[in-house]
Amino acid sequence: MNFLVILPLVFVMIGGPQILSAIFLATSEDWRRNSAAFVFGASLSISLVVTLAYYLGSGVRQGGSNQMLQLLMLVVLLAAMVHVYLQREQSEPPTWMGKLETANPTFSFRLGFLLMGFFPTDVLTSITVGTYLASHGDPVWHAAGFVLLTLLFLAVPSLSLVMIGDRAETLLPKVRTWMNTHSWLVSELVILIFVVITITNIVG
Structure with a gap:
């Protein structure tokens, strides 16, 4: 998969x-x-889902049935965008996020x-990557760029603490607060990226 295909899929993986x-x-x-445990847990699960999708989809070839599936996916995504917008005033982060400030490495690994x-969006994205590679006859290791780029973005908050120290300690809580109060916008952006990818697949 080339970089321009990978990049929007990575944003889908980490959005929200x-x-x-x-x-x-x-x-x-x-x-x-x-942070290390979270990224390590993520690396295992993403690689597992992509690999399973690749081998299960080895017999899949693009055709009319695949296009119908893409059209159905587009309808579902558009409906999801409408639902998120209508529920925007009630949008709140998951309750389990309250445990993250006192998390331990075991919890962080399991969460990742x-x-x-x-x-749901991560499963769908990883399956898309695996089946895309299988249907185009590419080797499974071509997914390495997708996996590594996703892990790099997940590691950015902790890497920023290593690289810029005090400034990151001030900035990260502000980013966290903004994302808490604008989670519906993040969700809409993630879904929109998936809509663009789906339309591209249908037209292509």
Whole structure:
């Protein structure tokens, strides 16, 4: 997969509670170990889903049935955009995020594994990558760029603490607060990216 295809998929992977969790963990007490455990858990689950999708989709070839699936996906995504907009005043972060400031490495690892491997948009994105590679006859290792770029974005909050120190400690809580209060906008952006990708696949 080329870089222009990978990049929007990576933003779909991290948009919403995923990057917000990374920011919360970067501002937790044991942030170094928590952030490392979160990214490690994410690396395992993303790789697992992509690989399974690749081998299960090895017999899939593009055709009329695939285009119908893409059209159905587009309808579902547009309906999701409308739903998120209508519920914007009630939009709140998940209740489990309250535990992140006091998280430990075990919890962080489990969160990274489950959130990046089983969150609906992440599952759909990882499956898209795996089946795309399989249907085009590309080797599974071509997904490495997608996985590594996703992990890099997840590591940015903790890496910023290492690189710029005090300034990051001031900036990250502000970013966290903004994302808490504008989570519906983040969700809309993620869905919009998926809509663009789906339309591109249909037209292409």
